[in-house]
Amino acid sequence: TGIGDPDILNPTPWGSSLGQPVAATPYGLPSRHERGLVRRQSPGLTQVAAASVSFAPLQGLFGIITPSGLHFERHHQGWQDIDPTRHRFMIDGARPEFVKTPKVYTMDDILRLPPVSRMHFIECGANTGMEWGNVAVPTVQYTHGMLSCSEFTGVPLRTLLEDCGADLKAAKYVLAEGGDGSSMTRSIPIEPVLSGEVLVAYGQNGEMLRPENGYPLRLVVPGVQGVSWVKWLRRVEVGDRPYATKDEAVHYIDLMPDGQHRQYSSIQECKSVITTPSGGQTLMAKGYFTISGLAWSGRGKIKRVDVSVDGGVTWVEATLQTPILSKCLTRFSLPWSWDGQPALLQSRAIDETGFVQPGYGQLRAARGSRSIYHNNAIQTWQVAENGDVNNVQIL
Ligand code: MTE
Incomplete structure (x- = not known):
């Protein structure tokens, strides 16, 4: 195939002219031919864009790292581009005895401390939240796009608490507070702080955080829903109980089938999704395709991903691409030959704790269908005879 194609036979403009000089774009940009691959808002989802x-x-990303310019955004009161020379980070205690020497750090203070870099996913608790009752949105960008993965660099919060003489035996929770106007405050249990997992981060994919993602400082709470990753972080208070702040009492709570709300279910349970082929795409002709997608778990590493092309009747184990890291996205793939018949593509992830991603029937039996948060059900993409791929739900 392709023999005689003029695009391989004829001289090209780029092969017969001088290219652009170095540093023509001092901060590099994607090709103009990739203009369609951008963050998108769901029209009508919220009243104001801030x-x-x-x-x-x-659907357009490879591997596991999200380019910083395509990282999803979730703001409660808009994003700010804070002057790092004026940003301050404070540590104090709910009671004076919890922190011996409360301190206020500048960014220069924090950048002097020994850094660690780790790759982790961040998923908003509301990801896939529109799909609880029925199919609501057409593409993987809208069903699963409140998900990103970066290499974060920062200082373990534990290091800073020790620097302030925090009583790590009395501490049971910390309160993290954002510097934006949203009064974003979240209770973080002390265990992941003590283990060194929780980072006060300034770096994302080798450079400073983007303003939209919390520049110059954000909390990284691996495996926990995005709302706890407080951006523009200005204060951590050491306490001995959860704080039940507005965002923990009214939002990011799970509406259960009996009408009660469940609080603090913050771990993002094991989940996966096929990103290609996915909703809104079209298979041009029958024949070979690579089914590819992402799997993740807030409880550790992904152990296995199974893929079905017949709506869950039969399953085949997919190949996991390395690296397979804890609380990080894992890329999976499976070769597939499409015979031109309708197909139902699904992926089902299993993590190292043995947790198996549920189907919609199982999830709704336990959690009902009127919730917003923590929907980790198996996603189905229906391939129609004409090659169109659509979002459908199978119980
Ligand atoms: N932190 C502050 N200060 N203000 C916010 O509005 N949004 C939270 C969290 N941290 C928020 C915040 C929510 S709900 C999520 S899902 C993540 O940030 C989103 O992070 P991102 O915008 O970097 O993707």
Whole structure:
């Protein structure tokens, strides 16, 4: 195939002219031919764009790292580009005895401390939240795009607490507070702080955080829903109980089938999704395709991903691409030959704790269908005879 194609036979403009000089774009940009791959808002989802979400284009990404310019955004009161020379970070205690020497750090203070870099996913608790009752949105960007993965660099919060003489035996929770106007405050249990997992981060994919993602400082709470990753972080208070702040009492709570709300279910349970082929795409002809997608778990590493092309009747184990890291996205793939018949593509992830991603029937039996948060059900993409791929739900 392709023999005689003029695009391989004829001289090209780029092969017969002088290219652009170095540093023509001092901060590099994607090719103009990739203009369609951008963050997108879901029209009508929220009343104002400053208290809204933009979704990452998972359908067009490779590997596991989300380019910083395509990282999803979720702001409760808009984003700020804070002057790092004026940003301050304070540690104090709910009671004076919890922190011996409360301190206020400048960014220069924090940048002098020994850094660690780790790759982790961040998923908003509301990801896939529109799909609880029925199919609501057409593409993987909107069903699963409140998900991103980066290499974060920062200082373990534990190091800073020790520097302030925090009583790590009395401490049971910390309160993290953002510097934006949203009064974003979240209770973080002390265990992941003590283990050194929770980072006070300034770096994302080798450079400083983007303003939209909390520049110059954000909390990284691996495996926990995005709302706890407080951006523009200005204060951590050491306490001995959860704080039940507005965002923990009214939002980010799970509406259960009996009408009660469940609080603090913050771990993002094992989940996966096929990103290609996915909703809104079209298979041009029958024949070979690579089914590819992402799997993740807030409880550790992904152990296995199974893929079905017949709506869950039969399953085949997919190949996991390395690296397979804890609380990080894992890329899976499976070769597939499409015979031109309708197909139902699904992926089902299993993590190292043995947790198996549930189907919609199982999830709704336990959690009902009127919730917003923590929907980790198996996603189904229906391939029609004409090659169109659509979002459907199978119980
Ligand atoms: N932190 C502050 N200060 N203000 C916010 O509005 N939004 C939270 C969290 N941290 C928020 C915040 C929510 S709900 C999520 S899902 C993540 O940030 C989103 O992070 P991102 O915008 O970097 O993707």
